[in-house]
Amino acid sequence: MAEAQEKDVKWVRWQKRRVFVRELAGKYGEVYRNLVDQPRVYHSKDVPFHGGPTKFGKNVINPQSVFITQLIETHIDVITPRSYGQKHAHMNSAVFYILEGKGHDIHDGQRIDWQEGDAAIVANACVHRHYNDGDAPARLLIIKAKPAFLFSHLLFQRVMEYPPEEAPPGYEKYLPED
Numbered sequence: 641m642a643e644a645q646e647k648d649v650k651w652v653r654w655q656k657r658r659v660f661v662r663e664l665a666g667k668y669g670e671v672y673r674n675l676v677d678q679p680r681v682y683h684s685k686d687v688p689f690h691g692g693p694t695k696f697g698k699n700v701i702n703p704q705s706v707f708i709t710q711l712i713e714t715h716i717d718v719i720t721p722r723s724y725g726q727k728h729a730h731m732n733s734a735v736f737y738i739l740e741g742k743g744h745d746i747h748d749g750q751r752i753d754w755q756e757g758d759a760a761i762v763a764n765a766c767v768h769r770h771y772n773d774g775d776a777p778a779r780l781l782i783i784k785a786k787p788a789f790l791f792s793h794l795l796f797q798r799v800m801e802y803p804p805e806e807a808p809p810g811y812e813k814y815l816p817e818d
Contacts, residue, residue: 659703659704661703661710661787661790661791662703662707662710664710674707675707675708678706678707678708679706679708680708682700682701682706684698684700684716687699687700687705689718693720694719694720694723694724694725695717695718695719695720695723695724695725695726695770696717696718697715697716697717697718698715698716699713699714699715700714700715700716701713701714702714702715702787703787709787710787710788710791711785711787711788712783712784712785712786712787712788713783713784713786713787714781714782714783714784715782716739716779716780716781716782717736717770717779717780717782718777718778718779718780719741719743719770719771719772719777719778719780720772720777721772721774721775721776721777721778722772722773722774722775723771723772724769724770724771724772725769725770725771726769727767727768727769728767728768728769729765729766729767729768730765730784730786730789731764731765731789732764732784732785732786732788732789733761733762733763733764733784733785734761734762734782734783734784734786735759735760735761735762735782735783735784736759736760736762736770736780736781736782736783737758737759737780737781737783738754738755738756738757738758738759738760738778738779738780739756739779739780739781740756740776740777740778740779741755741756741772741774741776741777741778741779742754742755742756742772742773742774742778743755743770743771743772743773743774743778744771744773745760745762745768745769745770745771746768746769746771747762747763747766747767747768748766748767748768
């Protein structure tokens with residue numbers, strides 16, 4: 641039953657168990673040789689798309705699929721014409737390069753227009769959504785340091801209230817010792 645459910649997963653990135661950081665163990669020379677021996681080219685055409693019907697995605701490089709890096713991930717999203725993807729947020733920033741199409745994003749309520757050949761940045765902790773405004777599919781290459789953020793436990797960090805601007809009585813001139 642679990643195997644059948646795994647095959648029916650539509651949103652692999654959100655519904656399937658993932659490895660965010662792999663163990664790095666062994667003798668230094670062996671670990672180094674293993675990294676040196678890894679491929680330097682990964683063919684995105686070898687990775688299937690998941691999702692639909694308005695947003696499709698494929699993970700190209702991430703800790704689950706390759707050994708060469710644990711600090712970055714890349715994925716390709718395709719948004720169907722006159723449609724949009726999920727409204728979401730993540731602690732890590734992201735750079736997305738528009739391979740084809742035109743559209744816009746809403747970043748924390750602000751509209752940002754983009755088109756083929758543009759690169760756009762999503763700031764850390766920004767609530768955003770990608771929209772396709774054209775009559776052809778929009779294809780986005782997304783690059784982010786999400787694994788590094790997750791490894792550092794920066795999952796839900798956001799400043800909701802800063803520390804007080806005034807020290808408590810008796811500590812007005814306090815400085816920590818070196």
